[in-house]
Amino acid sequence: MLTVMNREHDVVVYGATGFVGALTAAYLARHAPEGVRIALAGRSADKLAATRAGLPPAAREWPLVVADSGDPVALAALAASTRVLATTVGPYARYGLPVVEACARAGTHYADLTGEVLFVRAAIDAVHELALESGARIVHACGYDSIPSDLGMLLLHERAVADGAGPLTDVRLVATVRGGFSGGTIDSLRAQIEAYESNPGLRRVAAEPHALSPDRAAEPTPAQPRDAGMPSRAADGTWQAPFVMAPFNTRIVRRSNALLDWAYGPELRYGEVMGAGQGITGALMAAGITGGLAGLVGAMSVKPVRGLLDRVLPAPGTGPSEQARAKGWFRSVLHATTSSGRRYRATVAGPGDPGYAATAVMLGQSALCLALDDLLQRSGSLTPATAMGRPLIDRLRLAGHTYDVTAA
Template sequence: MSTEKQFGIVVYGATGYTGRLVCEYLNKQYGVNGEVNWAMAGRSLDKLAQVRDEMQIPHTVPLVVADANNIDSLKDMLESTQVVLTTVGPYQKYGSDLVRLCSEIGTDYVDLCGEPAWMHEMIRAHALTAKASGARIVFSCGFDSVPFDLGVHFLQKHAIDKLGKALPRVKGRVRAMKGTFSGGTLESFRLTMKAAAKNPELIKVLTNPFSLSDSFTGPQQPSGMKPIFEEDLNSWSAPFVMATINTKNIHRSNFLLDHQYGEDFVYDEMMLTGAGEKGEAMANMVAEDKSMANDPMKPGEGPSKESRETGFYDVLFVGSNDNGDTLIASVKGDKDPGYGSTCKMISESAVCLLKNLDIAGGGIWTPASAMGTLLIERLTENAGLTFQLEG
């Protein structure tokens, strides 16, 4: 893979809701000192120029015209950059050609994908091509699945240091969260459900926690689909909407890390709702919530700046083994998880790849397996995330 590209990072989808936030972050964090050579890309030059002015981004930041429906424009964009950061989703609708071209050309790639059926398809179709070209393709570099994927990685690294071995059982539990979905996230969800209704084979992919782990199949995993009371946490736990994608990515990380967490690794993800009757009632309410399917929000829409700034999340990871050893870690973020924090996570993922050419070879990766501790350090230093041991 050549390092002599015109741009270090190109933000593809720069005029969209999340793309604007990414550009705002890159400009604030890296635009002044020129540490990162980045550009804005989208379908319309006029719209790109308008957004650049609205965001008060200097005219020294270049504009690149690229359209998902114009393969030549995508090729030109990818041949000019080392890392493409794409916010153009749903990825099952707009992303397949981009992944294919990155795999062929050797351009690094990061996205915000939470669409496991599409990811399964891309891995099967392009992983070997990416490996040959040197393209490092990293899916799910936003709230799904960075805090969870890296949270487990962080916990297991400390388990190996303290106990000499990873912990075979880890619970991921959302302890607190304030944030909302955008229209793009909801559209991805709706398209996935429609595709599964038409193709029963996709249901197998969506329900299999190891569907992104190539041919590997590990032990039976908890479903996480019904409220449960957990005595060790003294709390009811409810289904967590993002568990479907996060668990698959974490098992893929384990697979790509040569089963660093063990071939017997068991992981599930839920949301803590508290103890007693109130906690039980809340857990049941969460389990019965169907608001994502009926939300009227459209692509391009999302939470207000005030909502993004006042949002936060706090995720607990509890690891254990049969010897009675327990280790507890947490990951916290200082902004709305889906957007205020996500724009920082994907930006730092792109910068991490840009600045560390030797951390992974070509292939289709997860954040933990490709960047691990280096990304944790960047997120802690720059992006308002906190990783810590609690016990």
């Protein structure tokens, strides 16, 4: 097992010249403890210097590291220079695997913002054993994909255990947000559709409910809720629609359960939807969300139409203004039932546009957690819950996010 103690940097933000990368760097400049050694990395020295010049004063002396994801020598040197590498360079299916491999070989802890099932599956297959040997924690999904889901489930599990309520059997997350699609999210969707076109069999891989399980054949869980469908109405009268992030978040939560030897519950059924409100307004909103999501995916699946959409959809590396980001928020409520019939409700919420402002907080705190906190001795391809767990929850609470569990 390699040591990460004697490295030149504590944290490197890779992709710092991109929109979310720069937001993450700015967050770290404002909130990282004094003495934490942070560097910025990317493909262009000039762009890195310009990004650094626009950051808060604490970043003025941060080192700059030039490394292209297509240059294995530069990536190896980058990974070996730091204890933690936080990367925002996507789509990860195109650019991410060499970065993951460099970190796994160097014993460097890694955090990303991916929401791509196929990339995470490929990374697990490529580096899990290597990271086990080197001691690297490879942690995917350290942003709005999928920290609220993953850590919310961990909270529910801890509360059920403390109460002696038995394993979790059914959990449904209801998400409400104020925010917009990021250019990176659109680009990731585009990359996944292009992957399906080149290899239709990959669609079946992504659709498998346990696509990210360490051992899919050993999964004891029953049939899982569908990720898509028609609008529905909950028992409290709230209308619900398919949640665009459910096909990814649910796989991360199920991987956490499997990595913990199905401690959440061997019979766990976990699903996610988007809350749309009550009454006729809620019904119309649910119908609009459902139709809009289906329309976007359908249009992106047609090559000529995809080219037209590129002219109007957010481009990679772009995002809303600071004022618009500040008006955003997210709220995820997880409704749970245990084998004993006990019911719980976990709430995970925070200010700021979830795909930008809130995600910068989550990734920034994940990087600091991996670099500074006393964590359980785990390595390999992990999830936020299994790699960081309670220490990350504590950090995010201090950063202004809500993590609560109550008996329902």
